[in-house]
Amino acid sequence: MDMEITLFSKPEELIAWADTFDILLNPSIEDAAILLNYMEGHDYAIGIDSDGKMYRQDIAEENGEIELYPIDDVIDTVCEWNYELILDADAHRADPKDFQDYSEYQKKYESLKADEKRLDRLFDKTCYGKEIIEVATKLADRVISQLGNKENLEKAAVTVAEGVKEYRTGKRGR
Numbered sequence: 001m002d003m004e005i006t007l008f009s010k011p012e013e014l015i016a017w018a019d020t021f022d023i024l025l026n027p028s029i030e031d032a033a034i035l036l037n038y039m040e041g042h043d044y045a046i047g048i049d050s051d052g053k054m055y056r057q058d059i060a061e062e063n064g065e066i067e068l069y070p071i072d073d074v075i076d077t078v079c080e081w082n083y084e085l086i087l088d089a090d091a092h093r094a095d096p097k098d099f100q101d102y103s104e105y106q107k108k109y110e111s112l113k114a115d116e117k118r119l120d121r122l123f124d125k126t127c128y129g130k131e132i133i134e135v136a137t138k139l140a141d142r143v144i145s146q147l148g149n150k151e152n153l154e155k156a157a158v159t160v161a162e163g164v165k166e167y168r169t170g171k172r173g174r
Helices: 011-021 029-041 071-094 099-123 127-146 150-171
Strands: 044-048 054-058 066-068
Touching: 011 029, 029 044, 029 071, 029 099, 054 071, 071 099, 071 127, 127 150
Parallel strands: none
Antiparallel strands: 044 054, 054 066
């Protein structure tokens, strides 16, 4: 695939793209930096063509593969990577070699959890996040319609909320 794309090198470039092509995303400078940093950390870069369509390029290789890659997929992928890194940091801090090792992984874990909060807000704006909310709403409505009294309703609401939260944090949008 031989095409001309302009890769984003600064968070401001991603924000400018979003202001034109995905105004509802409205990422902060920190949000955009997280997305770009995770992509770069996994040997990818994102950019756009002359029409504003987003692409992902494998930067591990010279003339790496370029593929159409919408912002929803960028966010979903970064969320998955963040989740995997959280699990890895958590496992290391649970079984450290020494106190310094524990401290390093604890710091990394806390940083990743801070990223997760920002990424979750972005994820909610993706087509995947919206789909999860839609499914959860339909599920809750169905459960509510099958319940008779207020006490059962409150118990069911808690159960549904816990189930949705578990689904969102454990399985992301796919």
